[in-house]
Amino acid sequence: MSRGTPTPVASPPSGRGPAPRPGDPEITPELVAEHGLTPEEYQRIVDALRRAPTFTELGVFSAMWSEHCGYKNSRPLLRLLPTHAPWVIQGPGENAGVIDVGDGWAIAFKIESHNHPSAVEPYQGAATGVGGILRDIFTMGARPIATLNSLRFGDLDDARVRYLFAGVVKGIGDYGNCVGIPCLGGEVHFDRAYRDNPLVNAMAIGLLRTEELIKGEAKGVGNALMAVGARTGRDGIHGATFASEELSEETEASRPQVQVGDPFTEKLLLEASLELIASGAITGIQDMGAAGLTSSASEMAGRAGNGVEIDVARVPVREPGMTPYEILLSESQERMLVVAERGREDEVRRILGKWELEAAVIGRVTDDGMFRVREEGTVVAEIPAVPLTGGCPTYEREGTESDEVRRLRARDLSEFAAAADGDLSSRLLALLDSPNLASKRWVYQQYDTTVRANSMVSPGGDAGVVRIPGTHRGVAATTDGNGRYCYLHPRRGAAIAVAEAARNLACVGAVPTAVTNNLNFGSPLKPAVYHQLSEAVLGMAEACRAFEIPVTGGNVSLYNETDGVAIYPTPVIGMVGVVEDLERVCRHAFQHTGDRILLLGTNGAELGGSEYLYRFHDLVGGEPPQLDLQAERRLQQALLAMNQAGILRSAHDCAEGGLACALVEAAVGDGASPVGMDVTLADAIPPVPLLFGESQGRVVVSCPAERVAEVRALAERHGIPCTELGAVGERGGRFRIRAGTSGVDVLVRDLVVAFFGAIPGLMDAPAQVTST
């Protein structure tokens, strides 16, 4: 992209700007580069200001025009996503998306990444990630009712990885537990591709009455800007830019960028904010998140088409001697910016005071469209809000697929398919011992999943379900994504993530309703990575269109690289669904001995991208599973119809680990009362791909014998193949799969030990203790 070097900027082209502040460094090409701005971008700033920026202004621009705030490389792509539907109340662009869920209720939901902070300090990085996403929710006027999270780490045989994994999980748990929001679900995957660059994506869902919606707008000229909540310290200065840089040995040493979370203050801020919004004393509210005061103030002004004037000297600070640059860019947590109706500032103070929090008037809404910052008398920054928030240059780049990926995808897998070497039972047990397929109970038992006493389905099944008090309705949610599929075929991989999420929701009896997404990728400056990014967005768009599910928001995390090596392209789908009748909620575990077990969908001979290949052949290769979007749609509808008819006793999606692992999960349930099973597979497919291949569009259901005909009929009506596989066995009985001449035959207890024991076995060694 970059041509030429910036003209040395001694004298501003025109106009008098703020005088340089004593002690501020001089603006040099090096300083500009350190702020992550290209010479062209710098020139744009000069053009927008019609003069050279001051140091403070440069910091403000560099934060707002960072990848994180400015979506430089992704905005043109994101325009491809479908965002409209009759039930969408608030699409992309606000703190969170909002959809109508009936009976006058709406939910606000969003997913957010904290990958880089978590790589540097797993506990605080993950904790503050949860804090940020919760604030995005309650600043919409919604009370958080659930969190989810999507995590990626390296392989657990690595001590550093175990440290990151333990720290992240504890950080997420300690923060969410203290605020008192139940965790409904999530996912964790382990692959060496994430060794030094873990992914930590946190999602939150909030409930509000449709009329309670409030936005992050600085409305009403003359209204007061108030900083509420925690004081401003030197935390994470330039975190927003930091989050858009690739990790290097250097950032490993960048200590001051760590932000410390205070979930107690967050809880007070949550209650105070909802009380504030209910009081009507404020017209707008926004989290001081990435790029802190700068982004919240300028974005609120931009949205309302107004200006703002702030006096940094009036911002409550934690440490003496902070510069305007530091105050404007600090990312101290648990802070909000609210716009109070002129004359009602004391009411705001009173409400915050009740919750033992501070509120200080730091400025006013103006009509001149300027983002103006004073330090007492003197102006230190004066920037037109529109170019600052909307003027960030965007780039459409050339993507090309890497030859290596093409080669890997073309890899012939027949040798592995054939190698059914004798004992499939021990293969299955060894596979369940893989952290990717083993139960994630070690993780979600550190999260409070039942606080608020509304959790109908807690983690462990296909999707979590939380009820809407006083109604028969519920909200279901899941997060899904498979970086290996996306690496081998970004477009299909992303579409599969959408399909799996929708399948997970349909399994519990929820109508898939809306999507938030997190795009975790490497550096878009690399054609191979840009190809992954653009293809993944296209795949997500195709699937969402096919299912008529709008995307109401999301987050982009680029430059997930270590020493030049990118992570797998990892789009994570957070999907919410509506349960019309809580009585009908369906779980994944077999319920009754003698129930019939049926498969909806078709088995394939697809080993590509499977955990089986990674585990036993150390290979990520082959064609990832094929995906038929129309068949997926019909499958979802068939499941919902069966759910309506109340004929299913269980339903469980086939995902990583294939049909065999889906059957195991249904048989072991939560481990308390595992049941045996006897199943026969007649397909003319070699046992290995038949049992462990990860073909899409398959769901294992169980029903009473007398209901089989109805299940078949409904499947047929929706054009979904339906095969009776066998029957649910005795409590603690044998788990049998007959596949041609070979098969699996083990005691279900042995499956329980492998499935629930794998991760604890790796994590509970004494040397794990971290200092948090």
Next chain:
Amino acid sequence: MSGRLVVVTFPGSNCDQDCYHAVELAGGEPSYLWHREHGLAGADAVILPGGFSYGDYLRAGAIARFSHAMEDVIAFARRGGPVLAICNGFQIACEAGLLPGTLIRNRTLRFHAFDQHLRVENNETLWTSSYERGQILRMPVAHGEGNYEADRETLDGLEGEGRVLFRYVDAAGRVTEEGNPNGSANAIAGIVNQEGNVMGLMPHPDRAMEAALGSVDGRGIFESLVRHLSAVGAR
């Protein structure tokens, strides 16, 4: 008339609504008391709910005990008023000296949240009258500092006087290592004070009130209390 049960809300309480709802389900009359306020006049019983009062900073419950509301609660308890202290409430009650012993970090140093089995050790109290002795209950635990510790004499006293009301057990109802979620001495999950009017327990009966949520085993505690209050013809 039914009992007027006051749920005290501290900064950081997050089970106050759950307790309020549980009281309604048990046929009591719930109301809230904000920690800064006085006002237990007319209260028949008090509930100290779960959560993270003051973030559990310093020690769980250490800071909350100094609130105005707690001054009243302590006086109320000394007058013999029933106080139900759940989870963080239990920790506060210990810090306030309403109950003996203390709750330290779980043996694993990890927060634990799952369904836990309990055994009713004594059903001849106002808190447990609607259970059978030896009955096995299942209800959620969700805590990082639920490891009950006290010196020998205290433990012997509790055991000798039948003041251990609930014990952690495995699914089969036996006291085992695996059945003890946090390492509590004698697998203690819930106790009462000498006079029997203050009960503390770590598990969450307030989350085990509805079949739809997986268990109704917590109802007994709230129902026993409400029954007791109407029996003594609530003041």
Next chain:
Amino acid sequence: MKRYQLEIRVVPRAGLLDPQGKAIHHALHALGYAAVEGVRVGKAIALELEASSEDAARALAEEMCRKLLANPVTEDFQIAVMGEAAPTGRRA
């Protein structure tokens, strides 16, 4: 009145269970520090306060420990006055 800098240690009573100390003890052994024993983990609280004299400062701190900082049932405390504090007290 002078400002004093104090360092307070609040530690679990000897004999009382100390899960953190135990875990760290295990971890250190696992890391090969075989000769480490008697690991106890408590809190290190640093604060500044105003008092007329060092003794007064210590007395004040002792009162705070009794009232709030230490649990009388399970914890012991030690107070060290580190001398006078720098004029500007950092906010907590």
Next chain:
Amino acid sequence: MKRYQLEIRVVPRAGLLDPQGKAIHHALHALGYAAVEGVRVGKAIALELEASSEDAARALAEEMCRKLLANPVTEDFQIAVMGEAAPTGRRA
């Protein structure tokens, strides 16, 4: 080899928010200790170890802090050797 008794303080880096210190600071003010400032809370770790000399003991402890006891990203540590330990090392 001799046994040494060490006291290690692990404290949050200056400049980093210390939520616990903040909460205790508020609580002490609420209890009427108005003159208390700059409350910071860390860990106080006591342990015994074997070493050839006091300096060797200190060096060993430093290594442990780097490896395990302190979080290099958020915490600093100080080590005090309290002299030789009583013959029988208390078990953790």
